Amino acid sequence: MKSLRQIVPGALLILVAASAPACLAQTMSPGELRNMSASEFRRHIKEEGALEFVHRFIKDIDPHSPEEPNYDIVLEHVAEGSVGWLQAAAEIAPYTDATFSQGIRVAIADALVVNPTGVLKMIGSEEHFNEACGYPYVQQTDTYMQRHKREALAALTRVHQPALADKKEQCRKQLMDVPTTTASDNGRPSFELRD
Numbered sequence: 001m002k003s004l005r006q007i008v009p010g011a012l013l014i015l016v017a018a019s020a021p022a023c024l025a026q027t028m029s030p031g032e033l034r035n036m037s038a039s040e041f042r043r044h045i046k047e048e049g050a051l052e053f054v055h056r057f058i059k060d061i062d063p064h065s066p067e068e069p070n071y072d073i074v075l076e077h078v079a080e081g082s083v084g085w086l087q088a089a090a091e092i093a094p095y096t097d098a099t100f101s102q103g104i105r106v107a108i109a110d111a112l113v114v115n116p117t118g119v120l121k122m123i124g125s126e127e128h129f130n131e132a133c134g135y136p137y138v139q140q141t142d143t144y145m146q147r148h149k150r151e152a153l154a155a156l157t158r159v160h161q162p163a164l165a166d167k168k169e170q171c172r173k174q175l176m177d178v179p180t181t182t183a184s185d186n187g188r189p190s191f192e193l194r195d
Contacts (some may be wrong), residue, residue: 028057033073038084039075045088051095059099073126078107081115084128090126105136112171113148120167121161133171135178149178 034043044053057070078089086108091102104126122129133152134144144179152175154179159168 023103028070030070032075033057033070038082038088039078041074041088042084042091047090050092054092054095054100060117071096071103075103078104079110079114081111081113081118083115083118086111086118086122086129089128090122090137093126093128102136105131107131109134109136109148109152111152113155115169116152116159117161117164120159120164120171123167123171133174145178149175160168 013021057074074092075089077085089104089108093101096104103162106130108119108122109132119132123132124130135148137145140148149184153172156168156172156175
């Protein structure tokens with residue numbers, strides 16, 4: 001007959017393992033993440049903790065895989081500008097590495113064009129949102145920068161909430177200061193013909 005000391009620890013281990021959510025041990029497939037709603041994504045953050053969840057859905061990134069990396073899928077969702085995905089971005093941003101963090105900044109700036117009210121409301125809540133009206137892009141063309149600036153300024157004209165008037169004006173000023181030439185354009189030889 002086994003002693004109670006030997007049975008209880010084993011039984012407790014089985015009980016703990018059985019009660020732990022199955023999703024904690026699994027990696028998340030790109031397909032699963034692509035079809036995930038913002039509320040489902042935020043539920044994972046709440047249940048697992050932001051740090052653990054970020055590590056789980058970005059671990060095992062195989063650069064040779066034909067599937068899109070999970071963090072790119074999250075960035076696409078954030079760039080769509082829904083309030084839920086903007087809130088999710090604010091929750092995970094402090095726990096991301098430098099590359100993913102920069103991607104979040106860019107996605108938020110893209111979301112400004114789609115949902116300027118939602119982005120303006122989030123400015124001041126988390127540092128990644130504070131750059132939404134600047135230019136967080138890396139090595140973009142002059143044409144792209146000018147188009148983004150035009151679209152973002154046009155989007156701001158759709159914001160009519162008095163509570164956001166100051167943020168809207170500060171954002172407009174920051175957008176007006178966006179450079180028209182990126183650092184990657186400087187020093188390039190010009191192939192334009194001159195008269």
